[in-house]
Every structure is written in C-alpha cells, then in structure tokens.
Amino acid sequence: MAYRPTVTSTAPETPSARHARVAGRFGEVVAGVADWSSPAPVEGWTAADVVGHLVEWLPGLLAADGVVLDVEWTGDPAQDWSRHAAAVQALLDSPRAAEPFTHQHLGTQPLGQAVDRFYTTDVLLHTWDLARASGQDAGLDEAECAELLAGMQPMDEFLRSSGQYGPKVPVPDDAPAVDRLMGFLGRDPAGNPG
Numbered sequence: 001m002a003y004r005p006t007v008t009s010t011a012p013e014t015p016s017a018r019h020a021r022v023a024g025r026f027g028e029v030v031a032g033v034a035d036w037s038s039p040a041p042v043e044g045w046t047a048a049d050v051v052g053h054l055v056e057w058l059p060g061l062l063a064a065d066g067v068v069l070d071v072e073w074t075g076d077p078a079q080d081w082s083r084h085a086a087a088v089q090a091l092l093d094s095p096r097a098a099e100p101f102t103h104q105h106l107g108t109q110p111l112g113q114a115v116d117r118f119y120t121t122d123v124l125l126h127t128w129d130l131a132r133a134s135g136q137d138a139g140l141d142e143a144e145c146a147e148l149l150a151g152m153q154p155m156d157e158f159l160r161s162s163g164q165y166g167p168k169v170p171v172p173d174d175a176p177a178v179d180r181l182m183g184f185l186g187r188d189p190a191g192n193p194g
Contacts, residue, residue, distance in 0.1 A: 015112035016092040023085040026127045033134040040133040047133040051077040055084045146177035
C-alpha cells in the first residue's frame, strides 16, 4: 500500500479526477500486456500479481469502515481490472466520497481523500511495475513523481519499517524523478524485472 502525502499545489485534482487519470493509464498498460506470467520488479510477483494486488487490497481497507466494494479477483487480470477500476470510480463519483472514513491506522478523513492518498498513489506506482514487466513505457509524469518523492522522503524510516518497501536502490541525483522515486521505493530502474 502506497501513501501520498498531502501536498498543496496550485491546481489540485479532485480524488475522482486523479483516479480517472491514473487508473486510465494503468488500464492502458493492462491492455498492452502480452504475457501475464512475466516477472515484475517486485520480488516473487508476475504481471498478473501486480493487478491482483490492486484489486484485492482496497476492499479490505474500505470494509474497515463498512464501505463495500463488491469486486473480487477472479484471475482474469484485464477483466478484473476493468470491473475494479469502474467500481472505484463510481465510489469516488458518489456522495459517499465526501463522507468521513475512519480507519484505525489512518484516522478519520473524507473517503475520497483516503482512497486518493493510499490507493490511487499505489496504482500510479504499480503502473511502473506492470510496464516494466510487460516491456512498456509507464508514462508517468515527472512532476507528479518528484512531488511524491519529496513528500515521502521525510517519512523514510516510517515507510521502510512498514514492510511495504525494500531497501533503497542508489540512483544518481540527476536521474529523472521517476527513476529516483522507484529507487527510493526499492526498485532498480536500471535492472531487469523480477
């Protein structure tokens, strides 16, 4: 599970708009996968596992406050992603997105904000993983990746201790923001998938 720090910008996207954009790009990468058994840059994962992770973990998070996301992983990555992304988008487009969401580890915040900070950011990061596994360009925005990296770096110890990220991979300071972000998360931008 990723975390998107709260960052003030001049023209912030709504959680609904950001999800539509990020999930849309992930969907484009899904459509370009030829071999779902290809290794991903997360140890022990395949391309299919990247999609399965995204489909499986959000319903459990939401259920902590009684929010039902009625989508399950059937093992058909393209179809499962399509149904899942549509269900999340419908939730973010509904009035429920503005209502409080409470989780024992996340506190209380509007549901849309919680989905944006923890889930949509995870989709963005895993877009890189799926693209690498399938030989595609992730198409991530440099400015967005630089903003995420800047927000996550001060929480390095906390994030690393969560067990969600591997050891940092050294990346040159002048490398693109996407590469520096992935190195921070424990991915090797110069290495092979898997």
